[in-house]
Structure formats: C-alpha cells, structure tokens
Amino acid sequence: MKIVVAVKQVPEREAVLRVTPDGRSIDESDVAWTMNEPDAYALEEALQLKQRAAEAGLGEAEVVVLSAGPERVQSTLREALAKGADRALHVVTPESGEGSLAERGSLDVARLLAEAVKGEQPELVLTGLQSDDLGAGQTGVVMAELLGLPHATLVLQVEFAGQGGVGRRIKVRRELEDGWTQFVEVPLPALLTIQSGGNRLRYATLMGIKRARQKEMRELSAATPTQRVDEVVKVSPPLRLKQTEMLTGAAEEIAAKLVERLRFEVKVL
Amino acid sequence: MSAGVLVVMETKDVRERRAEGGAAWHRVSLEALAAGQMLAAELGVACSAGVLGASAAIAPLAAELSARRLETVWAVGDDLLAVYTADGWTIALEQLIAQVEPKFVVFPHTYQVRDYAPALATRLGEVLIGDVAAVQMAGEPREPLFVRQWMQGKLNAVYRHRKPGGVCLLSVQAGSFRADAAKAGQSQVLEFAPKLAAEKIRTAPSEPIREAARTVDLSVAEVIVGVGRGIGEQENLKLVENLAQALGAELAASRPICDAGWLPLERQVGSSGQTVAPKLYLAVGISGAIQHLVGMKGAKTVIAINKDAEAPIFEVADIGVVGDLFEVVPALTRAIRG
Numbered sequence: 004m005k006i007v008v009a010v011k012q013v014p015e016r017e018a019v020l021r022v023t024p025d026g027r028s029i030d031e032s033d034v035a036w037t038m039n040e041p042d043a044y045a046l047e048e049a050l051q052l053k054q055r056a057a058e059a060g061l062g063e064a065e066v067v068v069l070s071a072g073p074e075r076v077q078s079t080l081r082e083a084l085a086k087g088a089d090r091a092l093h094v095v096t097p098e099s100g101e102g103s104l105a106e107r108g109s110l111d112v113a114r115l116l117a118e119a120v121k122g123e124q125p126e127l128v129l130t131g132l133q134s135d136d137l138g139a140g141q142t143g144v145v146m147a148e149l150l151g152l153p154h155a156t157l158v159l160q161v162e163f164a165g166q167g168g169v170g171r172r173i174k175v176r177r178e179l180e181d182g183w184t185q186f187v188e189v190p191l192p193a194l195l196t197i198q199s200g201g202n203r204l205r206y207a208t209l210m211g212i213k214r215a216r217q218k219e220m221r222e223l224s225a226a227t228p229t230q231r232v233d234e235v236v237k238v239s240p241p242l243r244l245k246q247t248e249m250l251t252g253a254a255e256e257i258a259a260k261l262v263e264r265l266r267f268e269v270k271v272l
Numbered sequence: 273m274s275a276g277v278l279v280v281m282e283t284k285d286v287r288e289r290r291a292e293g294g295a296a297w298h299r300v301s302l303e304a305l306a307a308g309q310m311l312a313a314e315l316g317v318a319c320s321a322g323v324l325g326a327s328a329a330i331a332p333l334a335a336e337l338s339a340r341r342l343e344t345v346w347a348v349g350d351d352l353l354a355v356y357t358a359d360g361w362t363i364a365l366e367q368l369i370a371q372v373e374p375k376f377v378v379f380p381h382t383y384q385v386r387d388y389a390p391a392l393a394t395r396l397g398e399v400l401i402g403d404v405a406a407v408q409m410a411g412e413p414r415e416p417l418f419v420r421q422w423m424q425g426k427l428n429a430v431y432r433h434r435k436p437g438g439v440c441l442l443s444v445q446a447g448s449f450r451a452d453a454a455k456a457g458q459s460q461v462l463e464f465a466p467k468l469a470a471e472k473i474r475t476a477p478s479e480p481i482r483e484a485a486r487t488v489d490l491s492v493a494e495v496i497v498g499v500g501r502g503i504g505e506q507e508n509l510k511l512v513e514n515l516a517q518a519l520g521a522e523l524a525a526s527r528p529i530c531d532a533g534w535l536p537l538e539r540q541v542g543s544s545g546q547t548v549a550p551k552l553y554l555a556v557g558i559s560g561a562i563q564h565l566v567g568m569k570g571a572k573t574v575i576a577i578n579k580d581a582e583a584p585i586f587e588v589a590d591i592g593v594v595g596d597l598f599e600v601v602p603a604l605t606r607a608i609r610g
Contacts, residue, residue, distance in 0.1 A: 016559070017580060020426060029427070110399045132386075137422055137429075138562075139402055141390030144358075148394040153474035154358065156387045178544065179480055180383050182537070188476040200531035232435040233399050236417060241428045241584070245574075247592045257593055258603035261575065264591060265608070269573045271495050271519065271552050272608065 004056050004064040005125040006049045008088065009116050009146070010042035012072055012079040013136040022238045028105040029136075029238070031098075038079045041131025045197040047204050049129050050087045052161060059163055065089045067123055071115045073098040077220060084215035085207035091220045092119050101228065108231040109137070113145035115225050120150060122223075127173075128194040132157055143196035154194040155187050159201035176201075276317025278346075278374035279308035280365065282382055283325060283333060296333055300380035300444070302451035307407065307444045308378040309341060309455055311416060314409050317375070318343035320459075322368055324361060326354035327463075334461045341457030346372065352468040358388040359473045364466035365392050371464065374439060376416075381443035393441045401431050401442040403562070418442055424561040425584035446543065446566050488522065488538045490546045495521035495554075498541055498568065499529060502557020502578060502597055506534045511601045512556050518608040524548065526564045542567035557597050560585025577601065 014020065014034045021030040038046075046068065053064040068083040070076045071094035080091040094115045097103045104112060120128055128150070133140035147154035160176040172190050178198050179185055189195075207215075250257050266272045282298040305321060312319035320343045323330050327349030334347035348368055353360050365388075369377065379385045381403045393400040406419040408430070418431045433440035490496060497516040503509060516523045523539060530540040541548055542564040553571035558564060560576070560583055568574070569588050576589035577597050586592045593600055 014423065016424075019582065020423060022427070029422070108399055110394065113394075135424060138420070138424070139400075140386050141393075141400055141402060144387065144390035145394045148391040154387075154391070155475060156358075157383060178383070180544070181482075182545075183480045183482050185480045186478045188478075190474055199527065200537075203532070230435075231399075232397070232433065232438060233401055234432050234434050235429050236432050237430040238422065238427055241421070241425065241587055243587050245588060245590055247586050247589045249586075249592045249594065251594075254595065254599035254603040255607075257595065257600055258607035261591070261593075261604055262607045264575075265519075265552070269552050 004061060004127070005067065005123060006052060006064060006127045006129060007067045007069055007120050007123055007125040008042070008046045008049045008083070009069045009120075009128065009130040009142070010046060010079060010083060011039040011131075011134050011136075011142075012036045012070060012076045013039045013134055016135070026237050026239070027235050036075055036079065038082055039131055039134045039136070041133055041135070041197065041199060043131070043204055044199045044202060045129040045131045046083055046086060046088065047202045048158075048161060048197050049127075050205070051202060052127070053087075056163070061163065067092060067125065069116060069119055070094070071112060071119075071225065072096055072104055080220060081215050082207060084218045084220075085211040086205055087211060088218075090218055092123075092223060093220060094119050094223045094225050096225045102225060107228050108233055109139045109141055110145060110232065111229050113142050113149060114229070116142065117146045117149040118226060119223055120146065124192075126191045126193075128152065128192070130194075130196055132196040132198050143194055147194035150194065152192055152194045153189050154196070155189050156196040157198040158195045159184065159198050161195065276315060276374060277308045277312040277319040277376045277378060278369070278372055279305050279319065279321040279378045280385075281305065281321055281323045281333075281337065282380055282384055283323065283330070298380060298382055298384075299451065300382055300446045302454055303446065303449040304378050304380040304444050305340065306451060306454040307449040308376075310449070310453070311376060311378065311407060314414065314416070315375075320344040320346060320372060320374070322346035322348055322365075322464075324348040324353050324364055326351055329354065338459050338461050339456060340459065341455035342459035345459050345461045346464050347461055348464045348466060350466055350468050352470060352473060353466075355477055356384060357473050357475055357477060358391060359475065360468060361388045362392045362395060363468055363472060366395055367466045368464055369396065369439060377439060377441045379441070379443040381445050385443050389441060389443060396439060396441075398435065398438055398441055401433065401440065403445045404442050405445045405448045421562055424559065425565065425587070426582060445562070447569065488536075490522055490524055490539070490541060490548045493522040493548065493550050495519050495552045496524050496541075496548055496550045496568075496571070497521045497554045497556060498524040498526065498558055499535075499556050500526040500558030500564070501528045502559070503529070504557075506532070508598070509534060511598070511605075515554075515556070515601050515605045515608075518605045519554070521552075521554070526558050526561070555585050555589070556601060558585050559583045560588065
C-alpha cells in the first residue's frame with residue numbers, strides 16, 4: 004500500500020506579517036516557516052496507517068510526502084521524513100513572480116499536486132482539512148476531483164474495512180457539526196482530508212532526523228501556471244469590530260483594574 | 273430565464289433532526305439566503321434558491337421557501353439525494369446550474385459545503401471563494417468583491433471573480449449575514465429532476481451518531497473563562513481553573529486544547545463545538561482563529577489576555593491585556609478573591 008501525504012509550508016503562527024508593497028500578498032522576506040498543522044495531522048494518520056497495515060498483515064506500506072513551493076519547503080519535507088515518511092516529492096515553483104504559489108490560484112496549486120500524485124498511483128492520498136495561512140480548505144477536495152478519486156473530508160479515524168487486494172474499501176469516521184460524527188465507506192483509491200484531534204502528533208526523534216538525511220527527496224518541475232479564475236485585489240489588516248480598551252501596567256495593577264470593571268461595569272462579581 | 277443569483281440551501285440531516293426535534297434548515301443557509309438576496313438586489317438581478325433531498329422530504333421546505341422574495345424555488349428531488357453524499361450533490365448541482373445559468377451561486381459555509389462545493393467548482397472550471405465574511409460592491413459597472421480572512425484572521429484579503437462568462441461560487445461565513453434580513457415575498461416552486469445513477473455515488477455513509485449526551489451546557493453559562501494554546505502545558509490549566517472558580521465561571525477551551533485531550537470535547541467553543549453568549553467571556557491565551565470567534569463573539573463583554581498584540585482575539589475584545597498570562601491570571605485570581 005502506498006500513501007501520499009500532501010503538506011503545505013505556512014508562516015509560523017506567531018509570525019509578524021507584513022503586506023507586500025503592491026498590497027496583494029504577504030511579504031515573505033522575514034517570515035519563519037512551519038508545517039501547516041492540519042497537514043501534520045494528516046502525516047501522523049499516514050504514519051499510523053503504515054504501522055497498522057503492517058500489523059494487519061496488509062504488507063509494507065510506503066508513506067510519500069509531497070509539497071509544492073520554492074526551495075524553502077524542503078525543510079518541511081525533511082521534517083516529515085524525520086518523523087517517519089519514507090521519501091519526499093518536491094514540486095519546485097519560483098520564489099516570487101509568475102508561477103510562484105502566491106500568483107497561482109488554489110485550483111492551479113491543486114493541479115500541481117495532483118500531477119505529482121498521478122505519477123505515484125497511490126491507494127490513499129491524505130492532506131489536512133485546510134491551511135492555516137489562506138484557509139481556503141479545498142485543496143484536498145479539488146485534488147480528488149482532478150484525480151477522479153472519491154473523497155471524504157474532516158476524517159477523524161481510518162479503518163481498513165476488509166482484507167487486501169484491489170477493490171478494497173476503507174471505513175472512515177468523519178466529523179459533522181454540533182458534536183455529530185458519521186462512518187462512511189469509501190472505495191480505494193481515495194483521498195481523505197484529516198481533521199485534528201483523531202490522533203496525537205509525534206515529534207521527530209534524533210535518530211529520525213539522522214535517517215531523514217539519507218532519504219530520497221525528488222524534485223519535480225512545476226507545470227506552467229493556468230489562468231486564474233479569481234484574483235486577490237487587496238490584502239490588509241482587518242478593521243477592529245470593537246473599540247478595544249487596552250490595559251497596561253504590572254500584573255497586579257492590571258488585575259486591580261480588571262476587578263473594578265468586573266464589579267462595576269460587567270457586574271459579574 | 274437566468275436567475276442571476278442562486279442560493280443553495282442546506283437542511284439538517286433528517287436523522288439529526290429526528291434526534292434533535294429542531295428546525296429543518298441549517299441556520300447558516302438562511303444567512304446565505306439573505307446574502308444572496310442582497311447580492312441580487314445590488315446587481316439588479318433575480319435571486320432563486322435550491323433545496324436538495326428526497327422529493328417528499330423537501331416538498332414542505334420548498335413550500336416554505338416560496339414565501340421568500342425569490343424568483344424561483346428549485347426543488348431538486350431524487351431518492352438518491354435522501355442522504356447527503358458529495359457525489360450526489362455535485363452531480364445534481366452541476367445539472368441544476370446548467371439549467372438555471374446563474375452568474376453567482378451562494379452557499380452557506382458549512383462542513384457539508386466544504387465537502388462537495390470545491391469538487392463542484394472544479395468540475396465547472398471554477399474556484400469556490402470560500403468562507404466569505406463580507407461582500408462589497410465596487411467599480412463601474414458595479415461588481416461584488418468578497419472579503420476572506422487569511423492567517424486565521426490576522427489579515428483580510430479581498431477577492432474578485434474574473435473569469436469571463438463563468439459562474440462565481442462563494443460560501444458565506446456563519447454569522448456574517450443576518451438571517452432575519454432575508455426578505456419575505458412570493459415565488460414559484462419548480463421541480464427539477466436530476467439525472468442520477470446509483471453507481472456514480474461512490475461513498476456509502478452510515479447514520480450520524482453523537483457520543484454521550486453533553487453534560488456541560490455552556491450556552492446557558494453567564495460567565496465563561498476560555499483557554500487556548502497560550503497555556504502551553506496541561507499542568508498549567510490549574511491557573512485558569514482557579515480563575516474560573518474564583519469567578520464562578522464555566523471553563524471552556526479552543527479546539528487545540530480539546531484535541532490534545534487536556535479538556536473534554538464538550539468544553540470546546542467554536543464552529544466545531546458549542547456556541548455561547550455569556551455576559552462575560554474571558555479569553556486566556558486564545559489567539560482568536562475564526563473557528564473560535566464564531567462560537568463566542570455573541571458574548572456581551574469580551575476580555576482577552578494574550579501575549580501577541582496582533583492576535584485577532586483583540587478585534588472582538590472590549591478590554592484587552594497584552595501580557596504574560598502566567599503573571600496576569602494568578603494576579604487576577606488573587607485580586608478577585610480579595
């Protein structure tokens with residue numbers, strides 16, 4: 004069994020972000036990068052599936068990690084290899100300008116990833132349910148459509164429904180709204196987007212980091228960008244919805260001010 | 273006749289409805305209806321709406337919709353639509369769109385829409401402009417621009433659809449449009465029979481289930497202390513538990529805390545947890561990702577303590593403290609206890 008996990012590299016959660024002079028994208032020059040957290044859950048699920056496939060006698064599974072972007076995304080791919088992925092595919096796009104991730108729309112990026120997946124013919128494709136940067140939440144589903152695969156989204160748990168062989172199905176538990184969940188049977192090959200909370204993320208071990216250096220990282224060239232159907236006109240910090248009063252001072256002073264408010268304005272004390 | 277704007281309504285799953293005995297519409301689809309009517313009015317075009325399901329199940333819903341200001345209510349009925357599947361919805365809506373030829377299709381940004389609308393958009397050679405928080409009209413001739421959030425709400429990005437002759441698909445964020453702004457009126461109901469084949473529906477969903485009934489109902493709490501990622505480690509939770517106790521508050525959390533298993537899922541506030549509207553919501557170490565904000569922005573007063581001055585939580589806070597929660601929270605607990 005082969006599992007491809009598509010991961011995205013995104014700015015760190017605490018990163019201070021500036022907008023580019025043309026006002027249409029994020030200035031990437033001083034940004035620290037990390038693996039998109041929902042994709043880290045997808046990777047974790049793939050690594051656990053590999054283990055479970057072996058235990059269930061379904062043979063040796065291979066986990067291939069895939070990302071599109073400039074040179075920098077290789078650090079995220081290495082991290083995935085250090086955690087236990089077997090090899091990596093890097094679809095190389097320019098740092099900026101034509102053909103860069105910022106210039107390509109979500110449909111085009113999904114195309115790049117889908118092309119790379121086609122070359123692998125995996126039984127499962129996993130990715131996070133959304134990215135922490137642009138939050139479009141559709142790369143996985145768009146890839147499934149481009150690849151002609153059935154999909155399930157917001158998956159918390161994956162079970163092998165039957166024994167090995169072509170035409171086998173998996174059973175997944177999906178998150179619905181308001182605390183509901185649902186089991187869905189999906190024939191393989193399939194694409195799943197993984198929701199957080201179904202598993203616990205592992206850390207890379209020292210040994211894993213050492214081994215990752217020996218693992219294969221294959222670079223693939225990116226197809227020419229297609230015309231975008233949507234366009235980002237302007238990026239700016241949001242307007243504040245409320246006039247927020249900021250309290251400053253030492254912790255004790257702030258606490259005293261807050262207590263006064265809680266007593267006389269909010270009236271909860 | 274071209275509808276101009278088509279709103280795709282969502283019903284609660286019939287089996288969930290049975291269990292909850294609640295309303296049939298998904299709340300956000302009424303907000304999408306209001307957004308669709310507003311967009312159509314701005315553009316001077318007609319607005320229609322569609323509802324999908326087994327014919328008998330959707331008939332009363334379509335009848336109810338016909339009392340709204342719409343051109344046409346499309347009742348898209350088929351036994352294969354009795355239960356939601358991404359394939360069923362994608363195929364049926366692709367055919368409905370081919371029939372109605374709208375310029376804009378408005379969806380509620382729900383889990384269900386996230387499951388099929390990107391595939392539908394791809395099939396149409398389009399992209400879903402998802403999770404739209406606001407629609408602005410601009411330019412000459414006037415065209416709509418769509419505001420989405422980037423970086424978990426740290427930035428706003430304004431999108432426009434630019435494919436000539438294309439259809440623009442957008443989904444509206446929960447709470448961004450007022451359901452009660454949807455206009456009443458009268459409209460015709462037309463039945464639309466999609467061509468569906470059982471073998472085209474590749475996935476087999478089973479009954480929705482809900483684990484153990486909730487024992488904590490945060491929606492009735494007057495005072496809530498919410499804790500997020502900033503707490504760092506499970507053992508630090510004691511700090512916020514003490515604060516909640518001193519305030520007589522319920523303890524709530526953002527998703528990462530529940531994902532880590534530090535607090536039970538039933539204490540989660542946000543789009544995948546509970547929606548709360550207390551007198552006071554005190555957010556400790558919560559950055560304020562939109563998924564959390566939609567669950568608590570109805571609080572009367574929001575106080576936020578966070579070390580990151582840029583955190584989106586401060587956009588909805590009445591009172592903000594940029595500081596170290598490990599100093600401020602114990603000091604506040606002591607001050608409350610006097």
